[in-house]
Amino acid sequence: MKIAQRMMTMIFAASLLVIAGCASTATREGTGEYVDDSVITTKVKAEIFNEPTLKSMEINVETFKGTVQLSGFVTSNANIDKAVAITRNVKGVRSVKNDMRLK
Numbered sequence: 001m002k003i004a005q006r007m008m009t010m011i012f013a014a015s016l017l018v019i020a021g022c023a024s025t026a027t028r029e030g031t032g033e034y035v036d037d038s039v040i041t042t043k044v045k046a047e048i049f050n051e052p053t054l055k056s057m058e059i060n061v062e063t064f065k066g067t068v069q070l071s072g073f074v075t076s077n078a079n080i081d082k083a084v085a086i087t088r089n090v091k092g093v094r095s096v097k098n099d100m101r102l103k
Contacts, residue, residue, distance in 0.1 A: 043092070060072045070096065070098055074101075
């Protein structure tokens, strides 16, 4: 009986460690957040790609906990504003960090 109780305690402790390993912190995403951010990144890239005035290959998109960072080079301030506006309209985007530069 004691062996079974010890085994159950060990299994419970191991499962707590596994669950804690998937939790998010201020500097690290949890598994669910990573998947959500990947979906947001894909949606933003698709919307930018579908905008004919933007050269989407020169705009990089990264997402961390709903905050989208845009970087790369564009040809005008209007293109920067357009990319930021497109990004803000994507579902799930909490904020946009603009690091784009003019060529």
